[in-house]
Amino acid sequence: MAEDTQEPLAGAGALREALRALLPPTKEELALELGENVERSVVQLLQEAAELFCGGRRSECLQASEAILDYSWERLNTGPWRDVHKDWRRVYAFGCLLKAVCLCEEPGDTTAVAAALKVCDMGLLMGAAILGDILIKVAAILQAHLRSGKRPGPGPAQEPPSMKKARYDPVSVPDMTSERTVPRLHCPSLEHFRKYFLVPGRPVILEGVADQWPCMKRWSLEYIQEIAGCRTVPVEVGSRYTDEEWSQTLMTVNEFISRHIRSEPKDVGYLAQHQLFDQIPELRQDISIPDYCCLGDGAEEEITINAWFGPQGTVSPLHQDPQQNFLVQVMGRKYIRLYSPQESEALYPHETHLLHNTSQVDVENPDLDKFPRFAEAPSLSCILSPGEILFIPLQYWHYVRALDLSFSVSFWWS
Amino acid sequence: MAEERRGSWFGFGFCGFGQAPGSGRGRQVLSPEPLQTPGSGADVRRVSASWSYTALVTRGGQVRLSGAARGAAGGCRDAWASEAQLVVLRAGPGRGAGPELQAWAPASAMRGEPLWARALGPEAEAEGAARGEPPAGALSLLPLLPGARAYVSPRPPFCRALAPELRARRLELGAEHALLLDEAGQVFSWGQGRHGQLGHGSLEAEPEPRLLEALQGLPVAEVAAGGWHSVCVSETGDIYIWGWNESGQLALPSRSLAEDTKTIPREASGLNEDGFEVRRTAKGEDGAPAPFIAIQPFPALLDLPLGADVVKASCGSRHTAVVTGTGELYTWGWGKYGQLGHKDTTSLDRPCRVEYFVDKQLQVRAVSCGPWNTYVYAVEKEGS
Numbered sequence: 001m002a003e004d005t006q007e008p009l010a011g012a013g014a015l016r017e018a019l020r021a022l023l024p025p026t027k028e029e030l031a032l033e034l035g036e037n038v039e040r041s042v043v044q045l046l047q048e049a050a051e052l053f054c055g056g057r058r059s060e061c062l063q064a065s066e067a068i069l070d071y072s073w074e075r076l077n078t079g080p081w082r083d084v085h086k087d088w089r090r091v092y093a094f095g096c097l098l099k100a101v102c103l104c105e106e107p108g109d110t111t112a113v114a115a116a117l118k119v120c121d122m123g124l125l126m127g128a129a130i131l132g133d134i135l136i137k138v139a140a141i142l143q144a145h146l147r148s149g150k151r152p153g154p155g156p157a158q159e160p161p162s163m164k165k166a167r168y169d170p171v172s173v174p175d176m177t178s179e180r181t182v183p184r185l186h187c188p189s190l191e192h193f194r195k196y197f198l199v200p201g202r203p204v205i206l207e208g209v210a211d212q213w214p215c216m217k218r219w220s221l222e223y224i225q226e227i228a229g230c231r232t233v234p235v236e237v238g239s240r241y242t243d244e245e246w247s248q249t250l251m252t253v254n255e256f257i258s259r260h261i262r263s264e265p266k267d268v269g270y271l272a273q274h275q276l277f278d279q280i281p282e283l284r285q286d287i288s289i290p291d292y293c294c295l296g297d298g299a300e301e302e303i304t305i306n307a308w309f310g311p312q313g314t315v316s317p318l319h320q321d322p323q324q325n326f327l328v329q330v331m332g333r334k335y336i337r338l339y340s341p342q343e344s345e346a347l348y349p350h351e352t353h354l355l356h357n358t359s360q361v362d363v364e365n366p367d368l369d370k371f372p373r374f375a376e377a378p379s380l381s382c383i384l385s386p387g388e389i390l391f392i393p394l395q396y397w398h399y400v401r402a403l404d405l406s407f408s409v410s411f412w413w414s
Numbered sequence: 415m416a417e418e419r420r421g422s423w424f425g426f427g428f429c430g431f432g433q434a435p436g437s438g439r440g441r442q443v444l445s446p447e448p449l450q451t452p453g454s455g456a457d458v459r460r461v462s463a464s465w466s467y468t469a470l471v472t473r474g475g476q477v478r479l480s481g482a483a484r485g486a487a488g489g490c491r492d493a494w495a496s497e498a499q500l501v502v503l504r505a506g507p508g509r510g511a512g513p514e515l516q517a518w519a520p521a522s523a524m525r526g527e528p529l530w531a532r533a534l535g536p537e538a539e540a541e542g543a544a545r546g547e548p549p550a551g552a553l554s555l556l557p558l559l560p561g562a563r564a565y566v567s568p569r570p571p572f573c574r575a576l577a578p579e580l581r582a583r584r585l586e587l588g589a590e591h592a593l594l595l596d597e598a599g600q601v602f603s604w605g606q607g608r609h610g611q612l613g614h615g616s617l618e619a620e621p622e623p624r625l626l627e628a629l630q631g632l633p634v635a636e637v638a639a640g641g642w643h644s645v646c647v648s649e650t651g652d653i654y655i656w657g658w659n660e661s662g663q664l665a666l667p668s669r670s671l672a673e674d675t676k677t678i679p680r681e682a683s684g685l686n687e688d689g690f691e692v693r694r695t696a697k698g699e700d701g702a703p704a705p706f707i708a709i710q711p712f713p714a715l716l717d718l719p720l721g722a723d724v725v726k727a728s729c730g731s732r733h734t735a736v737v738t739g740t741g742e743l744y745t746w747g748w749g750k751y752g753q754l755g756h757k758d759t760t761s762l763d764r765p766c767r768v769e770y771f772v773d774k775q776l777q778v779r780a781v782s783c784g785p786w787n788t789y790v791y792a793v794e795k796e797g798s
Contacts, residue, residue, distance in 0.1 A: 039466075039497040039498065040482070040520070040521055041431065041465065041466035041467070041482040041497060041520070042466075042497075044431075044466075044482065045430070045431075045466075063430075063441050064430075064441075066750075067428075067430050067441065070750070070786075071465060074589065074641060074731060074785075077589075077641075077642070078589040078590050078641075079590050079606060080606070080608075247708065352616070352617075352618060353618060353619075354608075354617060354618070
């Protein structure tokens with residue numbers, strides 16, 4: 001029994017030390033520079049919380065942090081997201097920081113640390129960077145602590161054999177004999193790509209560009225679970241985002257894999273359009289930014305990198321995005337159909353503001369009575385395989401269906 | 415003739431800034447407590463609560479602040495509290511002059527200069543009187559201004575005009591929407607709609623007041639706006655409710671309440687023999703699991719237990735409170751700060767009676783919610 005009680009205490013002590021070392025020591029430094037968008041009362045509460053934290057009054061600090069979190073959460077949900085002032089997101093992140101560290105103050109079990117990591121993830125997902133990206137550092141420490149506590153890897157003996165592999169159903173691979181395919185190029189020069197594809201806005205598949213990225217060999221379900229398993233991510237639940245039953249929810253990567261990938265899922269879950277690589281820098285090491293992005297106007301920091309991770313069968317309805325896109329396929333294959341922006345009328349976009357960049361037509365099962373012009377609209381299609389990059393020009397309509405368990409990484413640039 | 419007994423005000427919920435009903439004893443009060451006010455608590459005729467402070471308006475025209483904003487000032491007919499500014503309606507500077515609208519920084523304790531002020535002119539009163547509005551001081555209307563040609567907003571522009579043909583009787587503001595009740599008992603809504611709070615059946619925003627067609631023909635007596643939800647009470651005592659249900663504030667099955675095993679309702683499913691918590695799932699009438707509802711984009715009729723009829727309603731950020739004709743108070747929605755008054759911090763997605771008032775033989779007459787708290791006016795029952 002003595003050995004059991006020794007380990008957690010030492011572990012917890014090391015954790016507390018590591019976290020303390022990260023945080024500014026005085027309440028003056030444990031503060032945010034905020035503009036006038038944040039009311040005095042909130043600033044007052046932030047100061048109070050910092051003071052309680054520095055004074056070691058943990059449970060009172062937790063209470064104050066909860067109020068900070070709840071109030072700023074309400075502000076984050078007021079008005080369109082793009083209009084939410086960054087200062088509110090920073091306040092939210094600050095609340096997450098204090099709450100997460102307070103949760104770890106007690107010699108706690110892994111539940112407290114997992115809860116603290118979840119709080120960090122909420123701060124990363126909804127908040128904005130504060131105190132030199134401190135939440136990323138705190139999350140890394142918490143994650144390392146959780147991983148060191150685990151027994152090494154889920155061995156085969158622990159999982160029922162039927163759960164081990166992702167399910168694979170023989171899927172409808174589309175008959176593409178009557179479809180025009182996206183042209184393929186092997187490592188084109190920057191100038192060639194710019195002149196023949198970027199400027200005229202033409203899709204192309206680039207081969208030999210990403211196929212040596214570390215992710216191609218390294219990423220597997222086991223690897224992803226090891227690196228990111230306990231991290232909380234947003235998951236889209238429902239066949240497609242145009243459905244009434246569609247919703248977004250949060251869960252850990254482990255929960256996502258077990259609920260929506262390994263087992264017989266009740267509904268489709270898709271870890272879609274999430275900046276996973278900002279949240280988990282370790283994964284960022286496994287990918288690169290395609291060189292061709294330098295042909296754009298924006299700076300490298302402005303490039304949005306999204307992860308798209310899900311089971312066989314996820315569908316993104318036909319839609320268009322306001323930026324250039326390099327879609328890199330890492331695991332599994334995706335069937336993709338593309339339509340030029342010139343064909344927009346034949347694609348019957350939704351009339352609501354919310355969905356005006358999405359077509360009403362179900363690409364692989366179109367209702368031609370309702371949408372007659374769709375049948376005649378010219379298109380390109382392809383099956384994108386691991387190691388390949390699809391260039392989707394700005395505003396080019398695209399429809400995507402995963403033919404296998406799939407992981408893609410998209411780069412949105414201008 | 416029944417005598418109108420003087421009642422008193424009670425409060426419960428968040429008081430993290432020391433506002434009533436707390437007095438530094440803690441950040442929240444989980445069960446109704448009488449408001450400590452100097453002089454008689456019966457003196458208070460209106461309560462307007464913002465997140466960090468509460469304003470009490472007395473019959474004598476005093477505004478008393480508690481919480482992050484403190485102080486008191488006289489000569490006020492009405493007050494409306496928000497984080498950005500405290501808006502008060504004061505009697506005009508001289509006889510015959512109309513009332514003046516003043517906005518104060520909450521921390522100023524109404525000393526020094528207001529952030530801005532606007533004379534409303536005597537015609538505002540006259541117009542109000544012509545339309546049958548009670549004389550000055552009797553009824554609070556803020557954020558609707560006397561004369562109902564304009565209303566106050568916590569964000570610039572602070573004074574916003576209303577089309578005269580709207581004939582507004584009552585106006586309520588949510589976090590990103592507005593509700594208007596007109597003289598004919600019709601309801602209009604405008605603002606952001608992404609949480610269904612406008613009630614027009616879609617998630618689209620509406621830039622201008624739009625009539626709620628779903629309620630057309632139903633004479634509405636009262637409207638109330640929460641952060642992202644809307645309530646109206648018909649003249650026959652029915653409640654209609656719409657908008658965001660993320661904490662059960664619509665009294666519809668809420669997924670987050672069912673899945674969060676920490677928030678177990680009092681009459682809980684509890685533990686089964688194996689000691690595992692039983693997941694609470696919503697049940698439809700036939701016993702099959704009912705779907706969870708996150709957003710209700712058009713009005714839904716809500717039945718209270720025992721078919722009670724409703725006379726008053728008020729909403730906080732994410733909770734709802736109603737008063738019945740028989741003087742009972744029902745609350746539901748977000749309960750984390752005790753704002754439901756059920757002695758705990760459980761959130762509920764169905765209406766529950768606040769037993770305190772029943773136990774104390776008090777008849778509830780009015781309710782006014784701050785974002786995270788609730789204020790109740792109650793009188794002693796006859797013959798008690």
